[in-house]
Amino acid sequence: MEPAIETRGLTRTFGPVRAVDAIDLVVPARRVFGFLGPNGSGKTTTIRLLLGLLRPTAGEARLLGEPAGPGAPVVARVGALVERPAFYPYLSAAENLLVFGVTAGLAEGPLRARVPTLLARVGLADVGERGVGGFSTGMRQRLALALALLREPELLVLDEPTNGLDPAGVVEVRQLIAALAQDGITVFLSTHVLTEVEQLCTDVAVLVRGRIVAQRPTRELLGDGAGIRVRFDSPDQAATAAAALRSAGFVVRDEAPTPVAPGTLATLVVDAPPEAGSHVARLLAGRDLYPAELAPIRPTLEAAFLELTRDPDASRPPGAGARTPGTGER
Amino acid sequence: MRSLLRAEWLRQRRRLDVWGLLAGVVLLTLLGYFSGLANRIQYFGPPGDPVPPEVLAQDLLLRNQYTFPASIATLLGMTGVGSFLLYLAGLYLGASWTGLEFTRGTIRNVVLARPGRVAFFAARLVTLAAALGVFVVVLVTLAALLPALAGVAWTGDTPPPTLGGALVYAAAVWLLLVALALAGTLAATLTRSGGGAVLVLVVYLIAEAVVTNLGFWRDAGALGWLPQLLPGVRIGGLAAAAEAAASFQVPYAPQPDPGALVMPPLVGAAIAAGWGIVIVAALVRRVSRMDLTE
Numbered sequence: 001m002e003p004a005i006e007t008r009g010l011t012r013t014f015g016p017v018r019a020v021d022a023i024d025l026v027v028p029a030r031r032v033f034g035f036l037g038p039n040g041s042g043k044t045t046t047i048r049l050l051l052g053l054l055r056p057t058a059g060e061a062r063l064l065g066e067p068a069g070p071g072a073p074v075v076a077r078v079g080a081l082v083e084r085p086a087f088y089p090y091l092s093a094a095e096n097l098l099v100f101g102v103t104a105g106l107a108e109g110p111l112r113a114r115v116p117t118l119l120a121r122v123g124l125a126d127v128g129e130r131g132v133g134g135f136s137t138g139m140r141q142r143l144a145l146a147l148a149l150l151r152e153p154e155l156l157v158l159d160e161p162t163n164g165l166d167p168a169g170v171v172e173v174r175q176l177i178a179a180l181a182q183d184g185i186t187v188f189l190s191t192h193v194l195t196e197v198e199q200l201c202t203d204v205a206v207l208v209r210g211r212i213v214a215q216r217p218t219r220e221l222l223g224d225g226a227g228i229r230v231r232f233d234s235p236d237q238a239a240t241a242a243a244a245l246r247s248a249g250f251v252v253r254d255e256a257p258t259p260v261a262p263g264t265l266a267t268l269v270v271d272a273p274p275e276a277g278s279h280v281a282r283l284l285a286g287r288d289l290y291p292a293e294l295a296p297i298r299p300t301l302e303a304a305f306l307e308l309t310r311d312p313d314a315s316r317p318p319g320a321g322a323r324t325p326g327t328g329e330r
Numbered sequence: 331m332r333s334l335l336r337a338e339w340l341r342q343r344r345r346l347d348v349w350g351l352l353a354g355v356v357l358l359t360l361l362g363y364f365s366g367l368a369n370r371i372q373y374f375g376p377p378g379d380p381v382p383p384e385v386l387a388q389d390l391l392l393r394n395q396y397t398f399p400a401s402i403a404t405l406l407g408m409t410g411v412g413s414f415l416l417y418l419a420g421l422y423l424g425a426s427w428t429g430l431e432f433t434r435g436t437i438r439n440v441v442l443a444r445p446g447r448v449a450f451f452a453a454r455l456v457t458l459a460a461a462l463g464v465f466v467v468v469l470v471t472l473a474a475l476l477p478a479l480a481g482v483a484w485t486g487d488t489p490p491p492t493l494g495g496a497l498v499y500a501a502a503v504w505l506l507l508v509a510l511a512l513a514g515t516l517a518a519t520l521t522r523s524g525g526g527a528v529l530v531l532v533v534y535l536i537a538e539a540v541v542t543n544l545g546f547w548r549d550a551g552a553l554g555w556l557p558q559l560l561p562g563v564r565i566g567g568l569a570a571a572a573e574a575a576a577s578f579q580v581p582y583a584p585q586p587d588p589g590a591l592v593m594p595p596l597v598g599a600a601i602a603a604g605w606g607i608v609i610v611a612a613l614v615r616r617v618s619r620m621d622l623t624e
Contacts, residue, residue, distance in 0.1 A: 048622070048623070051442060052441070052445060053438060053441065053442075053621070053622040053623075054621045054622070054623070055619070055621060070445075070447070070618070070619075071445050071446055071447055071618065072445055073445055075442060075445040076445060078442075080442050082438060082442075084435060086434050086435030086436045086438060086439060086624070087434075087436065087439070088341060088344075088434070088436060089434070090344050090345060090346065091341065091344055095340070095344070098340060099337050099340050099341045100337075100439050100440070100443045101443075102333050102336050102337040102340060103333065103334060103337040103440060103443040103444050103450070104333075104443040104444060105333045105444070106333075108336065147439065
């Protein structure tokens with residue numbers, strides 16, 4: 001199946017700043033793809049390039065197998081929510097959807113019939129006839145989501161969709177995204193909320209200073225730091241256990257430092273999936289070794305994200321090395 | 331294109347500022363018409379002396395301006411060159427019709443809904459021209475209704491202006507408004523703001539007026555034609571050309587300077603059309619290439 005989004009060397013510079021730096025992105029179809037990165041990493045610029053709102057300095061992008069860019073017809077098959085949703089304040093929510101729907105070339109009659117359903121789907125059924133000028137940030141966000149769904153898109157590009165929503169709204173939007181994914185819509189989700197990505201996304205790409213530093217299935221990314229922590233009362237026991245585990249084929253990657261201060265436990269970290277905990281326990285018991293503690297290490301996406309986005313220059317003293325100019329988004 | 335025009339109608343019909351502007355033009359016209367009609371030339375001669383015939387003729391001429399169809403030029407002149415309200419309306423609508431899309435950020439939704447940017451801006455210009463046409467039609471309609479309401483008719487020995495001539499003048503005023511609105515749209519896409527567009531155009535028009543009126547051009551020989559080529563002068567000249575073609579003097583219109591160079595109307599209109607093409611080409615290029623960071 002053709003990827004829903006594919007970029008090759010996609011680059012955008014603003015003066016001397018490379019906001020997006022030669023990124024190669026492949027988003028498989030019919031998945032929920034998380035697009036992560038710190039503030040100013042170039043996420044929104046990338047989204048604007050994909051949607052044809054910005055022209056690339058170099059490289060190319062394809063959406064649903066067709067070329068993307070300013071004026072590209074494929075955008076008609078994409079629903080998008082870009083940061084800071086904007087609407088005509090003198091029109092109601094329903095009228096805004098109607099105007100943009102008619103602009104998109106949708107037949108007015110069926111559109112008028114569909115607008116209330118869409119508003120209900122995003123939780124705005126009761127305020128559909130109210131002027132958007134009085135809407136809160138969260139209400140505008142919901143309306144932007146309804147606008148993104150207006151044309152029954154094959155690909156949904158969402159930039160911070162839960163921004164400004166109350167907790168109930170966040171849950172509703174997550175449920176909506178999950179339902180859309182079940183319907184076979186590809187969702188490209190840019191967000192800072194890592195729990196959202198953990199819950200929803202099958203694949204993840206991490207952008208740092210305009211470059212993609214990781215792109216893989218979420219499960220794989222989370223598996224990178226997984227292991228089993230084993231603690232013993234004495235360093236001798238820990239050393240014996242380490243030898244036993246190594247002889248059984250395990251990789252023990254973090255032995256306890258010696259000498260161990262009195263009262264502290266000696267710790268081993270075994271590179272193994274958390275599910276192998278019982279196997280490790282049986283192996284140690286067979287050698288008459290009984291750990292004080294044996295616990296699975298399940299890394300969070302937050303930990304993985306922080307590791308991937310860590311600034312390598314952060315620990316250097318000021319002036320110790322050149323730093324890439326910031327990639328402020330426009 | 332049809333759906334774009336329909337969307338424009340659904341959107342613009344709810345804009346209170348546009349309706350307010352139209353109401354303002356109508357109110358000013360009503361006020362101007364009836365106060366102008368009640369106006370009489372004051373003669374302060376010796377008591378008991380009859381009013382001189384030239385004063386009576388002048389008074390008659392003044393009164394005849396408020397009869398149909400001369401009233402068409404009178405009302406357009408009153409709201410146009412008289413108070414500038416009509417031209418300011420054209421400028422404001424041109425700048426805001428597109429500029430507010432950038433200020434509010436809705437241009438993004440529009441482009442995402444309809445990737446063909448040029449088609450969208452073309453539809454916008456068509457509706458803008460239609461809206462300005464409504465302003466002119468309303469004024470022409472008032473010019474037909476008010477003399478009937480006031481019960482005034484052309485008197486005197488001179489023949490009244492023809493209806494055709496008055497309508498040619500109305501069409502020229504509409505073209506002038508469209509040209510202003512077109513320039514406003516271009517300025518709005520360049521400044522990405524409605525307010526910015528108005529400011530840029532007002533500053534430009536003032537600068538152009540200052541340059542054009544410099545005494546230097548009088549003795550500059552062939553170079554004296556240069557200011558006559560400027561877009562503001564030529565587009566403004568459309569109304570003057572229509573006035574000359576219709577063979578009547580529009581009240582409130584500035585009197586031509588006897589020493590000034592006068593460009594043949596057709597040449598002037600051709601240069602104005604050339605400027606129109608330049609503005610449209612610049613607009614198409616700008617719209618199709620611009621980054622939308624809103």
